[in-house]
Amino acid sequence: MLTLYDVKLSSRLLLGTARYPSPAVLVDTVRHSKTEIVTVSLRRETAGGKSGGAFFELIKELGVRVLPNTAGCHSVSEAVLTAKMAREVFKTNWIKLELIGHQDTLQPDVFQLVEAARILSDDGFEVFPYTTEDLVVGERLLEAGCKVLMPWCAPIGSAMGPQNIPGLRAMRAEFTEIPLIVDAGIGRPSHATTVMELGFDAVLLNTAVASAQDPILMAGAFAKGIEAGREAYLAGMLEPRDMAVPSTPVIGKGVFA
């Protein structure tokens, strides 16, 4: 079981809701994936004069927990305002805090992120910060009140998969008691398996599923990949070795010796 802010969950897959070919495909994908959490962008869905109303109703009807996000925010004030709007719309204190600092990489502005996380935590929000694998920033976010950390593994939408495995491994080693969710940059189920094998608690992804030729099938593939990685982590994997080790017993020796 995964526990996020005292909420117990069976699924370790969190799905984004943008870029699906149609609302019907989104609904079927969420159902097939068995995810229990979807993230929704307030700004994206209300941009360009859109009210977002019909889309937000559709999300509420999915029957899963909603994690609103502040995608597209570049300042503390924008992010705080968006979080407050999200709380009104979805009646939740959960917020995925995204504060973009670099236009090409969509890298988070970790300085503003910590500041916004503190303001929102003090206001009763339960903050899921989209961050980098920087250990010091992680520590500051925990001090600011976050009880979950969500490092990227590659730029949003890049599908590159884990770019800094030693960095992710160090994060797991440093924050042993904190739920760690890889958010952004996953491209394939095998990427999700890899980060779960490192001991991450869950994976949040959007583009790799929504932009697949068959999002429903792909969501199922990700769900299986995440489960496989989790079970392998729990089972305890062999460390790679330089030398060969015969796997068949030598004649005359006991099979179980």
Ligand SMILES: CC(=O)[C@@H](O)[C@H](O)COP(=O)(O)O
């Ligand atoms: C949906 C969402 O919140 C994204 O900002 C998130 O970071 C997912 O990234 P990918 O689209 O790379 O999976």
